[in-house]
Amino acid sequence: MCHESLQKDYMLLGVAAQPDTECFGIPLQIFRELGFEKLVLQIGRGLVRPEPCTFGDFTLEVFQYKDSIAEEIQRADLVISHAGSCLETLGAGKPLLVVVNDQLMDNHQLELARQLHRDGHLYYCTCKTLADTMKSMDLSALKPFLPGKTEEFAIFMDRIVGLEKVD
Amino acid sequence: MLLVCAASFLGLSFFIALAIICRMIILVKHKEEYKPGKSGSVRVLVVAGSGGHTTEILRLMESLSPCYNPRHYVIAETDTMSKDKICCLEVSRKYKYAEQEYTIHKIPRSREVHQSWSSTLLTTLHSLLYSGPLVFTLKPDLILCNGPGTCVPLCISALLLGVLGIKRILIVYVESICRVEKLSLSGKILYYLSDYFLVQWPNLKEKYPRSIYLGRVV
Numbered sequence: 001m002c003h004e005s006l007q008k009d010y011m012l013l014g015v016a017a018q019p020d021t022e023c024f025g026i027p028l029q030i031f032r033e034l035g036f037e038k039l040v041l042q043i044g045r046g047l048v049r050p051e052p053c054t055f056g057d058f059t060l061e062v063f064q065y066k067d068s069i070a071e072e073i074q075r076a077d078l079v080i081s082h083a084g085s086c087l088e089t090l091g092a093g094k095p096l097l098v099v100v101n102d103q104l105m106d107n108h109q110l111e112l113a114r115q116l117h118r119d120g121h122l123y124y125c126t127c128k129t130l131a132d133t134m135k136s137m138d139l140s141a142l143k144p145f146l147p148g149k150t151e152e153f154a155i156f157m158d159r160i161v162g163l164e165k166v167d
Numbered sequence: 168m169l170l171v172c173a174a175s176f177l178g179l180s181f182f183i184a185l186a187i188i189c190r191m192i193i194l195v196k197h198k199e200e201y202k203p204g205k206s207g208s209v210r211v212l213v214v215a216g217s218g219g220h221t222t223e224i225l226r227l228m229e230s231l232s233p234c235y236n237p238r239h240y241v242i243a244e245t246d247t248m249s250k251d252k253i254c255c256l257e258v259s260r261k262y263k264y265a266e267q268e269y270t271i272h273k274i275p276r277s278r279e280v281h282q283s284w285s286s287t288l289l290t291t292l293h294s295l296l297y298s299g300p301l302v303f304t305l306k307p308d309l310i311l312c313n314g315p316g317t318c319v320p321l322c323i324s325a326l327l328l329g330v331l332g333i334k335r336i337l338i339v340y341v342e343s344i345c346r347v348e349k350l351s352l353s354g355k356i357l358y359y360l361s362d363y364f365l366v367q368w369p370n371l372k373e374k375y376p377r378s379i380y381l382g383r384v385v
Contacts, residue, residue: 084219087219087222087344109345111345111346111347111348111349112344112345112347114347115347115368148226148344148367148382148383148384148385149381149382149383149384150226150227150229150230150384150385151230152381152382152384153227153230153341153365153381153384154230154231154232156365156379156381157231157235157339158204158232160202160337160339160362160363161202161203161204161209161308161309161337162202162203162204162205163204163207163209163232163234164204
């Protein structure tokens with residue numbers, strides 16, 4: 001039963017994303033072909049709720065919400081998400097593919113995703129190009145995203161408030 | 168009712184315009200002279216928004232020395248997550264440094280996401296009624312904020328205290344890292360009202376020459 005539905009239905013996917021039936025839709029087969037053994041799906045308030053199952057050497061896990069998604073991100077070899085989770089994922093040093101809902105063009109989080117893509121830190125695609133991007137992307141080509149320089153901020157603040165030590 | 172609103176709006180706009188002009192003059196002439204840290208400690212008011220805003224501002228707070236004490240955090244009434252994050256940071260600071268004080272205060276949100284503009288004016292005025300007395304009571308040396316709507320009434324209150332000669336408060340605004348090409352609405356307003364306006368992407372530095380670019384700080 002499970003096996004049939006996976007073959008026929010387009011499954012919603014996106015770790016740490018709100019799946020949208022119109023946008024997200026590629027067969028799990030693609031994951032298997034690319035060598036992934038497991039897909040962990042956070043469906044949030046999504047309308048379609050696939051059942052967790054296993055077929056062959058591939059497993060699908062599904063959950064709605066977790067207090068902290070950090071553990072799941074740590075375990076993943078690839079995170080596919082909407083633009084809001086960029087910093088958390090990149091901060092954990094994980095490869096990230098951002099899928100953009102092109103109906104939300106004024107979403108300011110897209111600005112960040114686009115810039116980080118230009119800087120080579122993540123891959124970026126629309127719902128329609130998801131399958132092709134997954135097949136063609138090279139995760140090893142992504143550049144590490146280094147943490148921000150908070151010490152520069154601290155030095156700046158000490159200077160402007162007059163806490164800076166003058167030798 | 169409409170006339171009262173319109174009159175209040177005009178009166179407030181005029182006063183704000185006047186304050187801005189005075190402020191700009193003060194900023195240009197005296198900014199470098201005001202150094203609250205000369206006393207050895209700096210009293211900070213930190214505006215924490217929800218979600219990403221809180222994470223960013225707390226990362227910045229983590230980097231500051233124990234001289235920035237006491238720290239007064241202000242969060243929106245409807246924000247449930249920020250309080251936990253703040254407490255987590257402050258507990259770890261207590262382990263690292265002795266004699267650290269912090270407080271958390273709540274004020275009404277000045278604007279909810281997608282709230283209509285006509286009602287935003289009223290909710291902003293409502294927030295001002297809370298933020299004014301709060302800033303007056305706390306009299307911080309410095310306000311640090313990064314974009315949530317709650318920071319605008321707080322910074323306006325700080326501005327008023329400065330213009331009225333009650334307390335000079337340094338306003339430091341750090342635009343969120345998510346803002347790459349355009350400023351947030353709070354950023355557009357506070358670009359003119361803050362003492363130091365930091366951006367984290369070079370595009371913004373080009374568009375807003377008065378801003379300060381230190382690279383990515385978060």
